[in-house]
Amino acid sequence: MEAPVYTQIENLKVTVFQAYLFWENIEKNLLNLALRLSMGVREKTDIIILPEMFNTGFSMSSEALAEEMGGKTMQWMQKMAHQYNCVVTGSIIIKENNQYFNRLIWMEPDGKNQHYDKRHLFGMGDEDQHFSPGKEKLIVELKGWKIRLAICYDLRFPVWLRNVDQEYDILLLVANWPDKRSAHWKALIPARAIENQSYVIAVNRVGHDGNQIYHSGLSMCLDPYGNTVYYKPEDEDLYTFSINYEELVKVRRQFPFLKDADRFTIENK
Secondary structure, three states: OOOOOOOOOOOEEEEEEEOEOOOOOHHHHHHHHHHHHHHHOOOOOOEEEOOOOOOOOOOOOHHHHOEOOOOHHHHHHHHHHHHHOOEEEEEEEEEEOOEEEEEEEEEOOOOOEEEEEOOOOOHHHOHHHHOOOOOOOOEEEEOOEEEEEEEHHHHHOOOOOOOHHHOOOEEEEEOOOOHHHHHHHHHHHHHHHHHHOOEEEEEOOEEEOOOOOEEEEEEEEEOOOOOEEEEEEOOOEEEEEEEOHHHHHHHHHHOOHHHHOOOOOOOOO
């Protein structure tokens, strides 16, 4: 593999929203999130990241809660992206072709959007009984940064998230990860950052859901060396920070591990 050619890329301003979510109440969640953003976004940002299923909580009521593409929640996301002149991203329940997807929406300020469907469905929570798995990975670009999108349970599957030929700079993960497995969360995120030599930004929710499962947040951003850029346990948090492209380049040049990675392909299920 030839060494990649790096260009000068600006720092990226990232806003994470570790939110409390109201169970299966789309209207209340959208109103609350909009209010919190209006009170908490006090500087220009490039991206606002919301948790997994940010408008409903991690519900298996797919038929009752699903929206079509371009529905109420996507219209809300477009409004927020336009208002703050940044990308807004987070996952929602989408119905398409008589299937239901846990879909991560990447909404740009002009209304253009892309999406990633969660590939690894959480069988212990019967997610695989209510949703169809995604088959394609998605890497988006923002201000020159290449960003790989992922959802919650995907974190446990390093082959799926492998940074092949340095194809991404940031692994962005949204989640409803329960506190009782927080030790795994805190171990796997640094592993993904170090093995892929990328930033990892992981945004979780807080509070109890409708099944009385407690979520302790622990949203974080780690740099490619595994160092902490941002970390927040327990409380709801809306916070903006910057990440530096030169640090990414420095780590990859100093420790060019990825060039020795195994070659492989992934079969679709």
